[in-house]
Amino acid sequence: MDNRTISSEPKVGLKIFYITTMFFITLSGFAQLPIFRRYYLADVPGLGWLDQFYVTHYIHYLSAVALLGIVFYKASEYLLFFRKTHRITASGFARVTFISGLILTGVFMALKNFPGYWFSKNTIIVLDMAHIALTVFYLFAAMLAVFSGKKWIEKL
Amino acid sequence: MGTNISRRQFLKTGAVAAAGLAAAGVPKVHATESEVDRQLATLIDISKCIGCEACVDACKEINEAKFPKPRKPFPKMYPSRVKAEDWSEQKDVRDRLTPYNWLFIQHAAVSIDGNEKEITIPRRCMHCVNPPCVKLCPWGAAVQKKNGISVIDQEICLGGAKCRNVCPWKIPQRQTGSGLYLDILPSLAGNGIMNKCDRCYNLIAEGRMPVCIESCPQDVQTIGHRKEIIRQAHELADSMKGYIYGETENGGTNTIYVSPVPFEELNEAIVKSEGMPSLEPIKDKMSEANNLATAFLIAPVAGFVAAIGKYYRMMKKGSQ
Numbered sequence: 001m002d003n004r005t006i007s008s009e010p011k012v013g014l015k016i017f018y019i020t021t022m023f024f025i026t027l028s029g030f031a032q033l034p035i036f037r038r039y040y041l042a043d044v045p046g047l048g049w050l051d052q053f054y055v056t057h058y059i060h061y062l063s064a065v066a067l068l069g070i071v072f073y074k075a076s077e078y079l080l081f082f083r084k085t086h087r088i089t090a091s092g093f094a095r096v097t098f099i100s101g102l103i104l105t106g107v108f109m110a111l112k113n114f115p116g117y118w119f120s121k122n123t124i125i126v127l128d129m130a131h132i133a134l135t136v137f138y139l140f141a142a143m144l145a146v147f148s149g150k151k152w153i154e155k156l
Numbered sequence: 157m158g159t160n161i162s163r164r165q166f167l168k169t170g171a172v173a174a175a176g177l178a179a180a181g182v183p184k185v186h187a188t189e190s191e192v193d194r195q196l197a198t199l200i201d202i203s204k205c206i207g208c209e210a211c212v213d214a215c216k217e218i219n220e221a222k223f224p225k226p227r228k229p230f231p232k233m234y235p236s237r238v239k240a241e242d243w244s245e246q247k248d249v250r251d252r253l254t255p256y257n258w259l260f261i262q263h264a265a266v267s268i269d270g271n272e273k274e275i276t277i278p279r280r281c282m283h284c285v286n287p288p289c290v291k292l293c294p295w296g297a298a299v300q301k302k303n304g305i306s307v308i309d310q311e312i313c314l315g316g317a318k319c320r321n322v323c324p325w326k327i328p329q330r331q332t333g334s335g336l337y338l339d340i341l342p343s344l345a346g347n348g349i350m351n352k353c354d355r356c357y358n359l360i361a362e363g364r365m366p367v368c369i370e371s372c373p374q375d376v377q378t379i380g381h382r383k384e385i386i387r388q389a390h391e392l393a394d395s396m397k398g399y400i401y402g403e404t405e406n407g408g409t410n411t412i413y414v415s416p417v418p419f420e421e422l423n424e425a426i427v428k429s430e431g432m433p434s435l436e437p438i439k440d441k442m443s444e445a446n447n448l449a450t451a452f453l454i455a456p457v458a459g460f461v462a463a464i465g466k467y468y469r470m471m472k473k474g475s476q
Binding site for chain 1: 164191192204237285286291292294295296299300301302307310316317318321322345407408441442443445446448449451452453454456457458459460462463464466467470
């Protein structure tokens, strides 16, 4: 059984994939606000797509698909490999909470975009605001984790 | 850092994870057809329209109270590329859509059976079945009512004009100097309120007709549930050997035009500019992302399967 061991550290490739996904999902998410043309960001060569709302919408969805895959992969991996030997850190717990909230609000917002789905004005506003707030909270927690060197999980 | 795992643990955690996935459920991603069928739609028989503009007058009159009342002078906006859009001194403009003119008559000189004829077409918001202006508004200021009417809430609209940008017909029109942005960061964010036809939703809620329908001396428009209106539109088109516009455009709208002249010809003949929408075929703008959204259901399963595969490989490696 000795060779049946696995590192709790994610592989470099997966880490890069995750960071890239988070970068594009955040950028395309903020691009849903009509600000990037106003504040010249979309004028930067190569960033013209940032004020193409259907393009950023599509990229946001594409990134969300990648994020869902990573999240479920890592959650399943934790349950399969590390549940009894590791615990989720406070930093990890905060990030899991924010990402779960983002997924939950995101799923409802995606559902709203299908024809025939009716959401009240207040529901839409709450979903929009919660989605933005959770993004800001997640980014803050992620930055704290990077600077303090906190991992998602740690050995018991 | 490493950890040991057993077959028992594998089966147990695998079962828990699978149960979790199953319990999460799969949200229904397609509304039942009847929900869309029940939306309110209008049939516009172009052959009946004489361009008298009674509908334009009635629209202007009934919506007077809803029109923006900007505060002047407008706050200076930054950066300098942000321009004010002011129609408050041109309220009488009626040959295009403006914040003060939500319906106008478009003219097209065409030939029918060799005879030159001027066709007049009432134009306003198409009230899409799946309106991008509503679905992509980042702030919830544009809403679709249960009966399918899309409305911009002027109390909370910030005037970013994303709704106009994503509208295939560029219908919503901006008026600077009005709305919530004045109370937040008037110089740095927002630029007024967006305005468009709300199909007299408040009158409909009282059991009345939209005024453009009520005021028309020619009975150009008919209103009803979408399914019935589509049926009538096809019946009418068959009877006049005519053409239909709006049934499938942008995935379907609730404004169905029937014309004795092909819409390609009408589209060529009308003046198309800002506030003067085209009659060109429009593909479903929301469909690409919505099709991709089905992958939201596949991605979690793929992630779970990948983890199981990794575990299986570990087990296999350990048993050798």
